[in-house]
Amino acid sequence: MENLRVNVDQNECIGCGICAEMCPGVFALDPQGISDANTSVVSPALTSAVRQAAQECPTAAIKLY
Ligand code: SF4
Known part of the structure; x- marks a missing residue:
């Protein structure tokens, strides 16, 4: 199984x-x-x-791939 990768779009983060x-x-x-x-x-x-944090982020700035 491949590892989850994460990135924060800093333009979307509040x-x-x-x-x-x-x-x-x-x-x-x-x-x-x-x-x-x-x-x-x-x-x-x-x-x-990390998946939970991405779901809770109010601006969907956390990108998982
Ligand atoms: S939850 Fe989203 S908006 Fe809040 S600090 Fe994290 S990335 Fe930024």
């Missing part, structure tokens, strides 16, 4: 912080208050948390 709260192992707000993923390949242990 910096609400939900993703960083739900999955701090992957998401963190940068100094501008915009979310960034610290990895593109999600480890299997974090896959469901």
Whole structure:
């Protein structure tokens, strides 16, 4: 099974912080208050948390592929 990959579209992120709260192992707000993923390949242990964060993101800025 291929690993999930994640990217945050920083033009769509409004910096609400939900993703960083739900999955701090992957998401963190940068100094501008915009979310960034610290990895593109999600480890299997974090896959469901990342999928959930993507669903909760109010602007659908979290892209999974
Ligand atoms: S949940 Fe979405 S809008 Fe909120 S900080 Fe994360 S990427 Fe940005």
